[in-house]
Amino acid sequence: MTMEQDRDLDGSFSSARVTTREDAVTLTQGTYRDFLYDLDDDKLAPWRGLGYAEFSRRKREPDFVQDLLGSWRDLYDEPFVGITAGGHVREGVWPLGEVRPNADEPVRAARRLLSTLSENDQAAIAYPLDAPEWRAWSNPEFVIHQVGVRLEELSEESVQAAFALMEASLSPQGYARAREAMGLNGYLGELTGLPALMNDRSYWISVYGRPSVAEPWGWQLFGHHLALNVAFVGGREVIAPVFIGAEPALSDGERPPLFEAREALAVELASSLSEVQREEAVVYATVLDPAMPEDRLHPADERHVAGAFRDNRIVPYEGIRADRLSTAQRALLRGIVEDFLLLLPDDQRALALADVEAHLAETHLAWYGATDGSQPFYLRIHGPSFLGELDHHAGVWLSNRVPQRFHVHTTLRLPNGNDYGKAYIRQARTAR
Structure with missing residues (x-):
C-alpha cells in the first residue's frame, strides 16, 4: 500500500x-x-x-467531515420510508394483530425518570411521538445532533432513573450488553486519556410520546458505539434501529x-x-x-x-x-x-x-x-x-x-x- x-x-x-x-x-x-x-x-x-x-x-x-455531515443531513431530511430491498415497502410484513396494553414497568420507569428532572430538562427530554428527532441519532464520539438530555449533565438520581428505564425495557442479558457497551466506551476513554469525551455517561436520552400502557410511546439513548431506539405499540415492543459497537x-x-x-x-x-x-x-x-x-x-x-x-x-x-x-x-x-x-x-x-x-x-x-x-x-x-x-x-x-x-x-x-x-x-x- x-x-x-x-x-x-x-x-x-x-x-x-x-x-x-x-x-x-x-x-x-x-x-x-x-x-x-x-x-x-x-x-x-x-x-x-x-x-x-x-x-x-x-x-x-474539516472539509471531509463537513461533506460527510452534509450527506447525512440530506438523508435525515428525507421523509421516513424504511429500508427496502428494491425501493418499495413490501406490504403485509408487519401485522400488528389485536391491540393490547403495553408493558407497565417501562411506563413507570419513564415517569419516574421525568419526575427527577428539572422543568427545563423535562422540556428538553420530551418529544412528540412523530418528532423527526427520533431519526437524528448517531454513533460517533463527537456530537452531531443534540437530542434530549445528556446523562453526564444530570443528577445522580436522574442517571440512575435513566438506567432503571433501560433495565425495565430490556431483557436482563440485553441490559447487561447495553451497559457493557457504555462501559467499554469509558474503558476507551481511560486508554486514550480522554475520559471527559468518552465515558459511560456520554449519551443522550429522550422520550417520545406520553409513557402509557394504552398509547404508543418510546425512548431513545445514543452516543459513541451505542444507539437504542425503543417503541411500545399495542402490546408489542420494538427495539430498532440498534447500533452497538466497541x-x-x-x-x-x-x-x-x-x-x-x-x-x-x-x-x-x-x-x-x-x-x-x-x-x-x-x-x-x-x-x-x-x-x-x-x-x-x-x-x-x-x-x-x-x-x-x-x-x-x-x-x-x-x-x-x-x-x-x-x-x-x-x-x-x-x-x-x-x-x-x-x-x-x-x-x-x-x-x-x-x-x-x-x-x-x-x-x-x-x-x-x-x-x-x-x-x-x-x-x-x-x-x-x-x-x-x-x-x-x-x-x-x-x-x-x-x-x-x-x-x-x-x-x-x-x-x-x-x-x-x-x-x-x-x-x-x-x-x-
Missing part, C-alpha cells in the same frame, strides 16, 4: 479503510494493546482538556467481550458451508476486495449499510437464501438472529423471532472474507423482516489502519418500515 493510499482524511479516518487491496487482510497475532497510541501522540493530545461541546465543534470543522471489543479480559458468542456462531456457520454454498454466500473474498464497486466502502461506515441516517436505504439482497441451507445451518442462522434480538424481553423476543421465521426462506446470508475465521469479516443477515450486520473495522482511537476483530460495529434494522415501530404505530392509530 502506498502512502497516498494510506493518508489521513481528517485526523481520525484514514484512506486505507476505503482502499481495496489485492492481498487479503489477516488478523494480527497481537492484541489491541499493540495499537495503542502514546498519550502524547498528536492523535490524542490536542483533545485533552476539552469538553464534549468544544471537542465536537472542532471535530466537525473499540476495543476484545480487551484481553479487562472487560467482557461483547460479540464473541455471535462471532463464534457466525464462523461456525460460515465454516460449515459446502463449496457450492460458499459460491453463493461469499459475496467478496476479503473485506477490502478489489472486486467491490467504488461506492461500496464508506469512510465512516466501512461495509455496514444500515447505520445512522440510513433509514431509507435500498439494500438489495446478497448471498445465499436460508432455504438453501441445511437444517443444522438454519439452526445456527437462527442463533445469530436471536443474539441480534437479545435486547428484547423474552416474550417480545419470541414474537420477533416468529416475525423472522415467517420469512426465513427468503432471508439471505451474505459473507465478506474467509469463512474459516482467519480474516476480519463482514456478515449480513437480511430478509423482509430482519436486517442484522456485523463488521470488523479499522482503528479510530487505535492505530490499526485496516480492519481487526477488536473494533466491531453491529446494526439491527426492521426493513419495510418498522424501524422506530412505525409500521405498528400506523396500524394502532388506524385501529382506534
Whole structure:
C-alpha cells in the first residue's frame, strides 16, 4: 500500500479503510494493546482538556467531515420510508394483530425518570411521538445532533432513573450488553486519556410520546458505539434501529467481550458451508476486495449499510437464501438472529423471532472474507423482516489502519418500515 493510499482524511479516518487491496487482510497475532497510541501522540493530545461541546465543534470543522455531515443531513431530511430491498415497502410484513396494553414497568420507569428532572430538562427530554428527532441519532464520539438530555449533565438520581428505564425495557442479558457497551466506551476513554469525551455517561436520552400502557410511546439513548431506539405499540415492543459497537471489543479480559458468542456462531456457520454454498454466500473474498464497486466502502461506515441516517436505504439482497441451507445451518442462522434480538424481553423476543421465521426462506446470508475465521469479516443477515450486520473495522482511537476483530460495529434494522415501530404505530392509530 502506498502512502497516498494510506493518508489521513481528517485526523481520525484514514484512506486505507476505503482502499481495496489485492492481498487479503489477516488478523494480527497481537492484541489491541499493540495499537495503542502514546498519550502524547498528536492523535490524542490536542483533545485533552476539552469538553464534549468544544471537542465536537472542532471535530466537525474539516472539509471531509463537513461533506460527510452534509450527506447525512440530506438523508435525515428525507421523509421516513424504511429500508427496502428494491425501493418499495413490501406490504403485509408487519401485522400488528389485536391491540393490547403495553408493558407497565417501562411506563413507570419513564415517569419516574421525568419526575427527577428539572422543568427545563423535562422540556428538553420530551418529544412528540412523530418528532423527526427520533431519526437524528448517531454513533460517533463527537456530537452531531443534540437530542434530549445528556446523562453526564444530570443528577445522580436522574442517571440512575435513566438506567432503571433501560433495565425495565430490556431483557436482563440485553441490559447487561447495553451497559457493557457504555462501559467499554469509558474503558476507551481511560486508554486514550480522554475520559471527559468518552465515558459511560456520554449519551443522550429522550422520550417520545406520553409513557402509557394504552398509547404508543418510546425512548431513545445514543452516543459513541451505542444507539437504542425503543417503541411500545399495542402490546408489542420494538427495539430498532440498534447500533452497538466497541473499540476495543476484545480487551484481553479487562472487560467482557461483547460479540464473541455471535462471532463464534457466525464462523461456525460460515465454516460449515459446502463449496457450492460458499459460491453463493461469499459475496467478496476479503473485506477490502478489489472486486467491490467504488461506492461500496464508506469512510465512516466501512461495509455496514444500515447505520445512522440510513433509514431509507435500498439494500438489495446478497448471498445465499436460508432455504438453501441445511437444517443444522438454519439452526445456527437462527442463533445469530436471536443474539441480534437479545435486547428484547423474552416474550417480545419470541414474537420477533416468529416475525423472522415467517420469512426465513427468503432471508439471505451474505459473507465478506474467509469463512474459516482467519480474516476480519463482514456478515449480513437480511430478509423482509430482519436486517442484522456485523463488521470488523479499522482503528479510530487505535492505530490499526485496516480492519481487526477488536473494533466491531453491529446494526439491527426492521426493513419495510418498522424501524422506530412505525409500521405498528400506523396500524394502532388506524385501529382506534
